[in-house]
Amino acid sequence: MAVPGSDPDLPVIESKLEEYTLSLQGKIRSFHTDPLHSAAYLANLAHFLQKPQQRRGHSGPILSPHGLNQSVPAVNEYKPFIYEYALSAQHGPRLTAYDKAEQYKTTILNADDNEHNELVFLTGRPSAEWLCAVGARYEIDHRFFHQHLNFLPWGQKDWFTVPTLPSRAQNVIRLCVPSILFMSESRYVGLNGLKEARRDSERRLRGSFRDIQQSTVTEAGRSIVRRLSIHNGDILALEQEISICFVDRKDHWTVLVWTDSGQDADFSFVPAPNTDHFAEVAGRLEFCPVFFEKDLLANAPIYSSPCKHGNYGARTKQPLSSLPGKYGYTLNWAQAASNPLSAVQEVFTFHAAAELQYLNMLEKLINEQISESESAQEDADIGYILHFDYAKSILIRHHAHFQDILEKLEIEVTRWNQSRPGNQAVSQELLGTIKTDLLYLSTRLLSAISLCEAGRSTVMSNVSIQESKRSSREAVLVTGLTKATIRLTFIFLPLSFLTSVFGMNFRQLGQGTLSIWLWVSIALPLLAVCIVMVEQGSYLRDLAGSWARKIGNRISRSNWSS
Numbered sequence: 001m002a003v004p005g006s007d008p009d010l011p012v013i014e015s016k017l018e019e020y021t022l023s024l025q026g027k028i029r030s031f032h033t034d035p036l037h038s039a040a041y042l043a044n045l046a047h048f049l050q051k052p053q054q055r056r057g058h059s060g061p062i063l064s065p066h067g068l069n070q071s072v073p074a075v076n077e078y079k080p081f082i083y084e085y086a087l088s089a090q091h092g093p094r095l096t097a098y099d100k101a102e103q104y105k106t107t108i109l110n111a112d113d114n115e116h117n118e119l120v121f122l123t124g125r126p127s128a129e130w131l132c133a134v135g136a137r138y139e140i141d142h143r144f145f146h147q148h149l150n151f152l153p154w155g156q157k158d159w160f161t162v163p164t165l166p167s168r169a170q171n172v173i174r175l176c177v178p179s180i181l182f183m184s185e186s187r188y189v190g191l192n193g194l195k196e197a198r199r200d201s202e203r204r205l206r207g208s209f210r211d212i213q214q215s216t217v218t219e220a221g222r223s224i225v226r227r228l229s230i231h232n233g234d235i236l237a238l239e240q241e242i243s244i245c246f247v248d249r250k251d252h253w254t255v256l257v258w259t260d261s262g263q264d265a266d267f268s269f270v271p272a273p274n275t276d277h278f279a280e281v282a283g284r285l286e287f288c289p290v291f292f293e294k295d296l297l298a299n300a301p302i303y304s305s306p307c308k309h310g311n312y313g314a315r316t317k318q319p320l321s322s323l324p325g326k327y328g329y330t331l332n333w334a335q336a337a338s339n340p341l342s343a344v345q346e347v348f349t350f351h352a353a354a355e356l357q358y359l360n361m362l363e364k365l366i367n368e369q370i371s372e373s374e375s376a377q378e379d380a381d382i383g384y385i386l387h388f389d390y391a392k393s394i395l396i397r398h399h400a401h402f403q404d405i406l407e408k409l410e411i412e413v414t415r416w417n418q419s420r421p422g423n424q425a426v427s428q429e430l431l432g433t434i435k436t437d438l439l440y441l442s443t444r445l446l447s448a449i450s451l452c453e454a455g456r457s458t459v460m461s462n463v464s465i466q467e468s469k470r471s472s473r474e475a476v477l478v479t480g481l482t483k484a485t486i487r488l489t490f491i492f493l494p495l496s497f498l499t500s501v502f503g504m505n506f507r508q509l510g511q512g513t514l515s516i517w518l519w520v521s522i523a524l525p526l527l528a529v530c531i532v533m534v535e536q537g538s539y540l541r542d543l544a545g546s547w548a549r550k551i552g553n554r555i556s557r558s559n560w561s562s
Contacts, residue, residue, distance in 0.1 A: 013105050020136040021049050041159040045146050049135075051128045079263045081130055081221045083121040083324040086114070087337035093119075093328060101129040101220075108137045118254040119336075119343045121324035124262020125212055127220040138247050138254055147172055148243040148258050151226055152209055163404070166411050171246040173408050175351045176401050177320055178358040179261075180288035181236040181270070189233035189277045191383040197273035201228045204271035223269040223321065224260035229394060231365055233277060236285070237358060238270065240320060242347060246340055246416055253420070255340050257347060261320035290319040292346075292353035294330035323350055339423045340416050341430045352437040355398070359441065362391055363448050370455040373462060384459045392452035399445040402438055409434065487534055494526045 024046045027039040080097035082104060087093055094116075098104040122134065131145055143164075150162035163174075189197070205228065212224070227239035240260035247254040262269075272281045328336070328346060336343040366388070373384045413431050417424045499519075533540065 009106075009109055013108050016108055016136045017105070017132045020139075021046070021132055024049065024142050039142075041161045042142055042146055044152075045142060045149070049128050049132055079221050080325070081123055081262075082134070083123070083327070085119040085121075085327070086116040087119060087333070087343065088116055089334045089337040092333050093337075095325075097325065099221075101127070101133055104130070105133050108133065114249075114252065117252050117337060117340075117343070119327075120254055120256050121327070122256065122258040123321070123324050124221040124223050124260065130220055134256075138249070138256070140245070140247065140256070143168075144172055144243070144245045144256070147174070148241070149212075152212060166408055171412055171415060173244045173405065173412055175242040175244070175347070175405065176398065177240050177242055177260075177351055177354050179238040179240065179290075179318055179320060179354065180358060180361060181238065182286045182288060183234045183236075183281070184284040184286060187233040187277075191386060193275065193277040194230055194232070195386075197230050197275045197278050200273035200275055201230060201271055204273070208271055221262040223262045223264050223318065225269060225271055226260065228271055230273070230278075231362075231391070235361065235365075236270075236272070237361075242320075242351065244344055244347065246412065253340055255343050257324075257344060259320060259324065261318050261323075263321055264318070287318050288357065290350060290354045290357060292330065292349050319354070320350070323347070335426060339426050339430070340420070341413055341423075341427045345430055345434070348434045348437070352434075352441060355441055356444075359398075359444055359448060362395065363444075363451065366391055366448065366451050366455060370451070370458060373455065373459045382459070382463055385456050388452045388456045388459070392449055392456075395445050395449045395452065399442060399449065402442045402445065406435060406438055406442070409438075487531075491527065491530070494530055495523055 024039070024042060028043050028046055080099040081101075082098040084096045084098070085093045086096070120134075122130075126145075126149070134140065135142065135145070147162055147164065205225065208225065224240060225238050226241060229237040229239070231237065242260070243256075243258045245256040245258075247256060267283075267285050270285065272278055272285075323346075330346050330349060332342065336345070369384055369387050409431065413427050417427050
């Protein structure tokens with residue numbers, strides 16, 4: 001038999017690649033004759049898979065989708081896209097990393113000869129060449145690629161096909177993994193600055209999505225960012241996804257794990273906002289590690305990965321990007337070699353640990369904002385409500401994600417057990433462990449959502465109190481103005497009345513026989529009476545009421561005596 005990859009095998013390999021691509025085209029063309037059962041929503045994926053091989057021989061810098069110049073990778077730079085673990089209960093895992101699609105294509109012909117179960121990691125941004133090779137080797141349902149790349153603007157219309165029904169999920173479980181980014185220095189950014197930064201970040205994210213779909217950046221293996229959350233001037237958070245797919249290979253199986261995180265030498269993949277408060281932020285970022293060690297007191301030997309890595313600093317190294325090449329420190333490899341759920345247990349552990357640290361960070365920020373809002377009762381700021389609403393929307397989305405995982409995990413593990421009946425006991429035990437962590441995090445998320453609602457209520461209460469105090473001060477001011485108006489009215493009203501009565505017929509004015517002193521002698525006592533009534537009105541009312549009661553009592557006693 002010829003050695004795979006030699007010249008006689010190249011036509012066969014290319015034929016398999018073409019067959020895999022055209023098989024999707026055949027399903028899409030059926031839209032014209034059978035629109036009810038068409039796969040027309042995969043048309044743009046088929047177009048992507050048919051695109052030419054990625055361009056080579058770049059000259060000069062590549063402009064990233066968010067306006068930063070990224071360096072062109074060196075020709076000999078080692079940046080794997082696929083990490084393949086051959087699982088053996090006797091000899092442990094054997095890792096093979098592939099950084100060139102041409103090299104990986106040679107494995108297509110001997111895929112059926114592999115006598116081991118496999119765990120395969122795909123990392124970062126795809127290319128048509130890589131996806132066709134992986135799909136042709138394992139005969140993967142095209143919907144797995146479509147589900148993982150659901151964020152891409154595949155066309156002018158959105159067919160709204162993702163997420164799909166659990167019964168049509170094709171053995172796919174998707175995990176959302178947050179990564180915390182710290183700024184190198186502490187600084188304050190106001191509400192308007194944060195809103196501007198969030199808008200600019202969303203714009204840059206959309207640009208990066210179009211860039212992937214249009215293949216204007218040709219570097220496969222770069223990280224994909226699906227969301228960027230900006231919580232304050234010190235902390236950002238990336239959201240990426242992991243898609244897990246179980247592939248049954250007759251007597252053996254393969255688990256595909258596609259992570260959004262690739263191998264990046266800098267932070268150019270982060271869609272950091274280019275605003276006044278966040279300009280040049282990429283040079284001052286640092287990833288928060290994810291801690292999920294199993295047992296520090298155990299003396300078991302630590303699995304050493306034979307895979308070499310690029311020379312990246314610890315500051316720029318994303319925890320998720322380290323997982324494929326340094327996988328399995330907490331696994332029982334003998335058990336993982338025969339059970340697919342055991343093989344990906346560390347993926348779920350990493351996901352839960354990353355979510356826990358992100359949740360702890362959010363709770364700390366929420367508690368700090370609640371404390372600040374409570375201490376600012378005399379100067380309540382409605383802007384705190386926007387902070388609580390922003391955090392609450394993130395928490396609600398993550399809680400819904402956990403509910404989706406819990407539902408799909410039960411379904412997929414049942415399917416895996418049906419294909420491998422001998423692993424049911426181990427799978428149920430592992431499933432229980434994974435579900436315990438997920439349920440704990442789900443409960444914590446609900447508590448954090450309640451905390452946001454409590455903080456929002458506190459701010460609203462403080463604002464209401466401030467509004468009440470402000471209304472009270474305004475009422476006092478209005479009362480003072482009203483009294484002043486009444487005083488002026490009681491001064492000028494009697495004077496105007498007397499003037500009208502006498503008709504200005506005074507001798508001194510040359511229009512009558514009356515003396516003006518008569519007007520004065522009447523006006524002054526009347527004015528004094530009016531002033532007394534205004535200033536002592538309540539006293540006079542009380543005095544009149546007291547006299548009325550006394551008179552009423554005397555009349556009552558007189559009537560009783562008679």
